Amino acid sequence: MSGRTTGLTPPDEARPPVRHPDAPAPGELLGSHYDQCFGCGAGQPHGLHLEARAGEGVSVTAEFTVQPAHQGAPGLAHGGVLATALDETLGALNWVLRVIAVTGRLETDFLSPVPVGTVLHLEAEVTAVHGRKIYSTATGRIGGPDGPVAVRAQALFIEVRVEHFIANGRPDEINAALADPDQLRVARAFEVNP
Numbered sequence: 001m002s003g004r005t006t007g008l009t010p011p012d013e014a015r016p017p018v019r020h021p022d023a024p025a026p027g028e029l030l031g032s033h034y035d036q037c038f039g040c041g042a043g044q045p046h047g048l049h050l051e052a053r054a055g056e057g058v059s060v061t062a063e064f065t066v067q068p069a070h071q072g073a074p075g076l077a078h079g080g081v082l083a084t085a086l087d088e089t090l091g092a093l094n095w096v097l098r099v100i101a102v103t104g105r106l107e108t109d110f111l112s113p114v115p116v117g118t119v120l121h122l123e124a125e126v127t128a129v130h131g132r133k134i135y136s137t138a139t140g141r142i143g144g145p146d147g148p149v150a151v152r153a154q155a156l157f158i159e160v161r162v163e164h165f166i167a168n169g170r171p172d173e174i175n176a177a178l179a180d181p182d183q184l185r186v187a188r189a190f191e192v193n194p
């Protein structure tokens with residue numbers, strides 16, 4: 001391991017993150033970036049229905065209730081589902097930076113089992129930015145927003161342009177999204193002023 005970089009440590013030249021002046025106010029519900037998103041989409045019947053709010057600085061909070069469909073072991077949340085909840089919360093930081101970014105790397109620590117029925121209290125913040133690279137961390141607590149940390153993550157998100165999705169997504173869903181005024185409004189909200 002010695003000398004190996006995981007890509008999750010910001011370089012010395014990295015800058016502190018800057019909250020966008022038009023970011024949603026602290027406490028404001030952020031809504032879904034895409035109705036069919038597995039993490040946050042209200043229209044996605046199989047999804048986590050995670051609800052995130054803007055926090056202070058470049059941070060967000062979110063809640064997610066572990067459902068029976070999310071089990072890995074009997075009565076316990078699947079680790080991949082918990083990683084998804086962390087990933088989605090980290091993705092919600094896009095609203096506060098007002099950039100579009102996707103997960104490049106996600107490193108997750110599972111510290112204690114999370115039973116079905118648990119409300120996972122999530123928090124994420126950007127720690128540094130270097131060019132297109134956005135460094136961030138997240139925690140998931142159980143028993144309340146100040147409860148013990150059950151899961152945590154470090155992530156590297158990479159800023160992309162909206163063309164990233166148009167070039168890579170399946171045409172049916174891309175065309176449906178482009179025809180949806182609500183989706184276009186969300187895409188515009190993420191776009192950085194030139």
Ligand SMILES: CCCCCCCCCCCC(=O)SCCNC(=O)CCNC(=O)[C@H](O)C(C)(C)COP(=O)(O)OP(=O)(O)OC[C@H]1O[C@@H](n2cnc3c(N)ncnc32)[C@H](O)[C@@H]1OP(=O)(O)O
Nearest residue numbers: 006007033087088091100101102103104105133158160187
């Ligand atoms: C409309 C509203 C929608 C809003 C949509 C919001 C979605 C949020 C959903 C939740 C989050 C997700 O799950 S997002 C979905 C899961 N993620 C993905 O599908 C991403 C798949 N990966 C990719 O498409 C690509 O690899 C990218 C875009 C991440 C990077 O490709 P690229 O654009 O060609 O950039 P590239 O030159 O490779 O990398 C740029 C810099 O980042 C570094 N880098 C890149 N990947 C890594 C990595 N894994 N680990 C370390 N470092 C990395 C490179 O070394 C480089 O550093 P340097 O040389 O500059 O120093």
